[in-house]
Amino acid sequence: xxxxxxxxxxxxxxxxxxxxxxxxxxxxxxxxxxxxxxxxxxxxxxxxxxxxxxxxxxxxxxxxxxxxxxxxxxxxxxxxxxxxxxxxxxxxxxxxxxxxxxxxxxxxxxxxxxxxxxxxxxxxxxxxxxxxxxxxxxxxxxxxxxxxxxxxxxxxxxxxxxxxxxxxxxxxxxxxxxxxxxxxxxxxxx
Amino acid sequence: xxxxxxxxxxxxxxxxxxxxxxxxxxxxxxxxxxxxxxxxxxxxxxxxxxxxxxxxxxxxxxxxxxxxxxxxxxxxxxxxxxxxxxxxxxxxxxxxxxxxxxxxxxxxxxxxxxxxxxxxxxxxxxxxxxxxxxxxxxxxxxxxxxxxxxxxxxxxxxxxxxxxxxxxxxxxxxxxxxxxxxxxxxxxxx
Amino acid sequence: xxxxxxxxxxxxxxxxxxxxxxxxxxxxxxxxxxxxxxxxxxxxxxxxxxxxxxxxxxxxxxxxxxxxxxxxxxxxxxxxxxxxxxxxxxxxxxxxxxxxxxxxxxxxxxxxxxxxxxxxxxxxxxxxxxxxxxxxxxxxxxxxxxxxxxxxxxxxxxxxxxxxxxxxxxxxxxxxxxxxxxxxxxxxxx
Amino acid sequence: xxxxxxxxxxxxxxxxxxxxxxxxxxxxxxxxxxxxxxxxxxxxxxxxxxxxxxxxxxxxxxxxxxxxxxxxxxxxxxxxxxxxxxxxxxxxxxxxxxxxxxxxxxxxxxxxxxxxxxxxxxxxxxxxxxxxxxxxxxxxxxxxxxxxxxxxxxxxxxxxxxxxxxxxxxxxxxxxxxxxxxxxxxxxxx
DNA sequence: AATGAATGAGAATTCATTCAT
DNA sequence: TATGAATGAATTCTCATTCAT
Numbered sequence: 001x002x003x004x005x006x007x008x009x010x011x012x013x014x015x016x017x018x019x020x021x022x023x024x025x026x027x028x029x030x031x032x033x034x035x036x037x038x039x040x041x042x043x044x045x046x047x048x049x050x051x052x053x054x055x056x057x058x059x060x061x062x063x064x065x066x067x068x069x070x071x072x073x074x075x076x077x078x079x080x081x082x083x084x085x086x087x088x089x090x091x092x093x094x095x096x097x098x099x100x101x102x103x104x105x106x107x108x109x110x111x112x113x114x115x116x117x118x119x120x121x122x123x124x125x126x127x128x129x130x131x132x133x134x135x136x137x138x139x140x141x142x143x144x145x146x147x148x149x150x151x152x153x154x155x156x157x158x159x160x161x162x163x164x165x166x167x168x169x170x171x172x173x174x175x176x177x178x179x180x181x182x183x184x185x186x187x188x189x190x
Numbered sequence: 191x192x193x194x195x196x197x198x199x200x201x202x203x204x205x206x207x208x209x210x211x212x213x214x215x216x217x218x219x220x221x222x223x224x225x226x227x228x229x230x231x232x233x234x235x236x237x238x239x240x241x242x243x244x245x246x247x248x249x250x251x252x253x254x255x256x257x258x259x260x261x262x263x264x265x266x267x268x269x270x271x272x273x274x275x276x277x278x279x280x281x282x283x284x285x286x287x288x289x290x291x292x293x294x295x296x297x298x299x300x301x302x303x304x305x306x307x308x309x310x311x312x313x314x315x316x317x318x319x320x321x322x323x324x325x326x327x328x329x330x331x332x333x334x335x336x337x338x339x340x341x342x343x344x345x346x347x348x349x350x351x352x353x354x355x356x357x358x359x360x361x362x363x364x365x366x367x368x369x370x371x372x373x374x375x376x377x378x379x380x
Numbered sequence: 381x382x383x384x385x386x387x388x389x390x391x392x393x394x395x396x397x398x399x400x401x402x403x404x405x406x407x408x409x410x411x412x413x414x415x416x417x418x419x420x421x422x423x424x425x426x427x428x429x430x431x432x433x434x435x436x437x438x439x440x441x442x443x444x445x446x447x448x449x450x451x452x453x454x455x456x457x458x459x460x461x462x463x464x465x466x467x468x469x470x471x472x473x474x475x476x477x478x479x480x481x482x483x484x485x486x487x488x489x490x491x492x493x494x495x496x497x498x499x500x501x502x503x504x505x506x507x508x509x510x511x512x513x514x515x516x517x518x519x520x521x522x523x524x525x526x527x528x529x530x531x532x533x534x535x536x537x538x539x540x541x542x543x544x545x546x547x548x549x550x551x552x553x554x555x556x557x558x559x560x561x562x563x564x565x566x567x568x569x570x
Numbered sequence: 571x572x573x574x575x576x577x578x579x580x581x582x583x584x585x586x587x588x589x590x591x592x593x594x595x596x597x598x599x600x601x602x603x604x605x606x607x608x609x610x611x612x613x614x615x616x617x618x619x620x621x622x623x624x625x626x627x628x629x630x631x632x633x634x635x636x637x638x639x640x641x642x643x644x645x646x647x648x649x650x651x652x653x654x655x656x657x658x659x660x661x662x663x664x665x666x667x668x669x670x671x672x673x674x675x676x677x678x679x680x681x682x683x684x685x686x687x688x689x690x691x692x693x694x695x696x697x698x699x700x701x702x703x704x705x706x707x708x709x710x711x712x713x714x715x716x717x718x719x720x721x722x723x724x725x726x727x728x729x730x731x732x733x734x735x736x737x738x739x740x741x742x743x744x745x746x747x748x749x750x751x752x753x754x755x756x757x758x759x760x
Numbered sequence: 761a762a763t764g765a766a767t768g769a770g771a772a773t774t775c776a777t778t779c780a781t
Numbered sequence: 782t783a784t785g786a787a788t789g790a791a792t793t794c795t796c797a798t799t800c801a802t
Contacts, residue, residue, distance in 0.1 A: 008786095026216055030772060040788045045773070123348065144367055151345025152338040158313065159337075162306075177334055185375025220797060230763045232799080241797065388765095406596055410793065420767045425794065503728065524747055527729075528722045535721025538693065542686075557714055565755025600776060610784045612778080621776065 009047050012037045016058045021101025025055055052112040059115065062104075063122040066094060070129065080137050081183055084149070087130060088175040091153040095160045096171050102161045126150065139186055149182045199237055202227045206248045211291025215245055242302040249305065252294075253312040256284060260319065270327050271373060274339070277320060278365040281343040285350045286361050292351045316340065329376055339372045389427050392417045396438045401481025405435055405489050432492040439495065442484075443502040446474060450509065460517050461563060464529070467510060468555040471533040475540045476551050482541045506530065519566055529562045579617055582607045586628045591671025595625055622682040629685065632674075633692040636664060640699065650707050651753060654719070657700060658745040661723040665730045666741050672731045696720065709756055719752050 015037035019028045030051055034041040048054035070090050077083040098104065130146035139145055156174050160166050205226035209218040220241055224231040238244035260280050267273040288294065320336035329335055346364055350356055395417035399408045410431055414421045428434035450470050457463040478484065489495055510526035519525055536554050540546050585606035589598045600621055604611040618624035640660050647653040668674065700716035709715055726744050730736050 029770095041772090042774080042788055042790095043786080046786070051772070120352065141367065144364075145371070147345050147348075148342045148368065148371055151341040151343070153341070154345060155337050155341025162310065174334075177331065178338065181335070181338055181375040181379055183375075184378035185371040185373075188374035188378060189371060219795090224764095231797090232763055233761080235798070236761065409791090421793090422768060422795080423766055426765070431793070500732065521747065524744075525751070527725050528748065528751055531721040531723070531725025532718045533721070535717050535724060538717075542690065554714075557711065558718065561715070561718055561755040561759055563755075564758035565751040565753075568754035568758060569751055599774090604785095611776090612784055613782080615777070616782070 008037075008039065008043070012039070012044060012047055012054070013058050013061055016054055017062070017101070017104075020055060020058065021098065021104045024103035024106070025051075027103075030054075052115065056112065056115045056118055059104075060118050063118065066090075067122070067125055067129070070126075074129070074133075080133060081179065083133050084179045084183060085175055087149070088153055088178045089171070091150070092156060092160060092171045092174055095157040096166075096168065099161055105157065105161070134186070140189070145182075145186060148185075149178070152178050152182060198227075198229065198233075202229070202234060202237055202244070203248050203251055206244055207252070207291070207294075210245060210248065211288065211294045214293035214296070215241075217293075220244075242305065246302060246305045246308055249294075250308050253308065256280075257312070257315055257319070260316075264319070264323075270323060271369065273323050274369045274373060275365055277339070278343055278368045279361070281340070282346060282350060282361045282364055285347045286356075286358065289351055295347065295351070324376070330379070335372075335376060338375075339368070342368050342372060388417075388419065388423070390441075392419070392424060392427055392434070393438050393441055396434055397442070397481070397484075400435060400438065401478065401484045404483035404486070405431075407483075410434075432489050432495065435489055436492065436495045436498055439484075440498050443498065446470075447502070447505055447509070450506075454509070454513075460513060461559065463513050464559045464563060465555055467529070468533055468558045469551070471530070472536060472540060472551045472554055475537045476546075476548065479541055485537065485541070514566070520569070525562075525566060528565075529558070532558050532562060578607075578609065578613075582609070582614060582617055582624070583628050583631055586624055587632070587671070587674075590625060590628065591668065591674045594673035594676070595621075597673075600624075622685065626682060626685045626688055629674075630688050633688065636660075637692070637695055637699070640696075644699070644703075650703060651749065653703050654749045654753060655745055657719070658723055658748045659741070661720070662726060662730060662741045662744055665727045666736075666738065669731055675727065675731070704756070710759070715752075715756060718755075719748070722748050722752060 012033065015033050016028075019032055019036060030044055031041050033054070034044050037044075044054065048057060070087065073086045073090055074083055077086045095105075127143060127146045127150065130149060131142035134142040134145050156178070160171070202223065205223045206218075209222055209226060220234055221231050223244070224234050227234075234244065238247060260277065263276045263280055264273055267276045285295075317333055317336045317340065320339060321332035324332040324335050346368070350361070392413065395413050396408075399412055399416060410424055411421055413434070414424050417424075424434065428437060450467065453466045453470055454463055457466045475485075507523060507526045507530065510529060511522035514522040514525050536558070540551070582603065585603050586598075589602055589606060600614055601611050603624070604614050607614075614624065618627060640657065643656045643660055644653055647656045665675075697713055697716045697720065700719060701712035704712040704715050726748070730741070
């Protein structure tokens with residue numbers, strides 16, 4: 001995580017990430033976040049107006065990082081298959097690296113519209129990246145295809161996060177499996 | 191199925207379903223559930239030992255219903271394609287019928303091991319049903335394929351639940367799309 | 381104060397009266413009131429929805445008592461002078477008996493519209509009682525006269541509440557003084 | 571009067587007056603006062619050691635102004651009646667001009683001894699001004715009479731501040747009414 | 761079985777005040 | 782003088798759960 005010295009904003013987000021990720025939104029106290037960040041409780045509120053907003057900001061930072069790294073990774077890929085592999089690899093590795101933060105994906109504040117907004121905005125961008133590359137290659141219904149691929153990858157988080165025997169090598173196998181399945185499915189739908 | 195249980199048991203579960211579904215676990219009060227069920231707060235605790243357990247029981251009933259109806263639907267299908275269509279149709283319709291209960295799929299209690307247990311047990315059964323039919327037809331890696339198909343279907347809940355313009359006809363198109371994509375992908379992976 | 385056995389509502393109001401009166405609204409904690417009433421904090425909220433509402437209810441009860449006792453006292457008086465004396469006596473004794481609750485008259489919640497409502501409603505009733513008796517005797521501008529008399533009496537609370545040497549006998553002298561002054565003023569304004 | 575004090579001192583007091591007057595002591599934040607005065611929060615504490623002390627200083631300035639203007643106004647009056655009219659007019663106009671600052675008269679900090687001191691000191695001086703003029707004309711109990719007159723005038727603040735239909739002309743009528751009532755009352759008590 | 765009054769632990773948030781710059 | 786980022790004490794209110802009836 002980014003810990004630029006003096007960057008209290010990122011410091012707080014890092015602390016929040018650890019605790020929300022390990023314990024979930026409702027089970028994490030603002031006082032714990034403050035303590036972990038090494039600042040006073042009141043200071044949190046100089047940077048984030050509420051617990052909900054802090055969670056949303058933390059998620060947003062993570063989403064942006066996800067998309068940025070994905071975009072970077074894709075620049076080295078040429079063929080569609082390479083690009084799809086890159087997406088799969090990035091997606092699955094994302095979860096693999098967050099095995100200790102499972103709560104992030106199952107516990108978020110319920111009624112926060114800003115949070116929902118953030119999720120939807122992320123999905124739109126993620127889907128567009130995939131859909132664009134599929135469209136260039138002439139596939140019909142690129143958006144639906146994109147969602148399908150993401151769906152395949154996302155379902156795999158269950159094993160990655162909750163199967164303790166899941167190893168880093170397994171990630172690669174899944175990448176190949178998902179990419180092949182999806183590519184074959186696409187090719188014959190053209 | 192739950193006729194074994196008394197009337198009041200189901201009455202409570204119905205009330206819980208409505209409220210948890212509309213507002214989420216943390217935003218629903220036990221007193222509200224009692225009121226909606228037309229009984230006293232204390233009575234809830236004669237049937238369920240805690241709020242978490244009530245939520246888990248409610249989810250379990252829903253899961254069982256899902257699997258039971260799926261099994262029934264599959265008995266009329268012959269070919270693999272028909273069976274996959276049936277699965278897709280059932281899965282997507284499930285979400286379509288629960289458009290007003292979106293919180294059910296995004297907010298659940300965090301630290302309840304019984305609940306996690308229930309989800310995993312459901313997934314195992316759901317996957318097995320699909321994997322079995324794929325295995326019979328000779329596909330390799332039937333479990334991974336099953337998870338992939340479920341993943342494709344599950345991603346579609348985003349549109350079904352949150353796109354207000356999503357109509358019942360759209361469900362059918364998605365069924366066809368998902369089934370075709372998956373079938374084609376499978377066929378060429380054999 | 382009224383402490384009908386089992387009447388928790390009055391029990392809470394009594395405790396609130398003591399503490400709000402001695403320390404003022406903002407300096408009194410709900411937990412203190414609960415402790416003094418011998419109940420749990422949460423129980424307060426079964427009877428009063430907020431601290432403000434508790435204060436208002438307490439004030440209302442006191443106002444009602446004031447007006448009821450005043451009305452009773454006036455039934456034994458015949459002449460106007462007797463009646464004015466009764467009002468003066470009642471008003472000044474009210475403050476004298478509440479020498480230990482001075483904060484009641486100088487500290488109340490600021491922005492509570494219900495509280496303002498209550499005060500104005502009390503004043504309207506108090507003024508009417510006085511104005512009615514003045515009108516019967518043919519005085520012009522009975523409402524203005526009523527307010528003036530109340531003003532004279534109310535100003536005396538400063539000495540009664542804050543002059544430690546103020547004795548019960550002094551109350552009587554003030555009653556005579558205020559009544560005479562006001563009567564004479566009225567008589568020659570007819 | 572407060573020319574002795576620096577510009578900023580009065581600037582702060584002006585801001586405090588607006589905000590305390592409109593919202594009351596507890597509902598006004600030091601940060602708001604600073605913002606309104608166009609200075610930094612910390613700067614407030616270079617001039618006033620605490621919120622309470624700021625409120626007291628603000629009140630003191632207002633009291634001093636009240637007494638100074640009253641004294642000035644009385645120098646042009648000759649007869650007792652004229653002088654009483656002047657007092658009444660000044661008192662009622664004071665409230666009329668502060669219709670937007672009602673909180674000043676109903677919300678002040680509770681436990682600040684300096685503030686209580688200030689109020690009592692003001693009352694002593696105000697009463698003395700009135701009592702002196704009454705004593706010169708040979709009235710008995712001049713202090714009690716002074717308090718009574720002030721009481722009559724002060725009760726009228728209720729209408730002036732809270733009756734939205736109260737007009738400037740009504741002030742004059744009240745002045746005449748109060749003065750007459752009081753004069754007549756006094757004359758016949760001699 | 762059913763009730764619902766009573767409990768009390770628990771947490772977010774505010775804001776007067778300080779002090780390093 | 783002036784600043785404003787940082788502090789942290791302090792308190793209301795909620796709500797799952799209990800238990801006497």
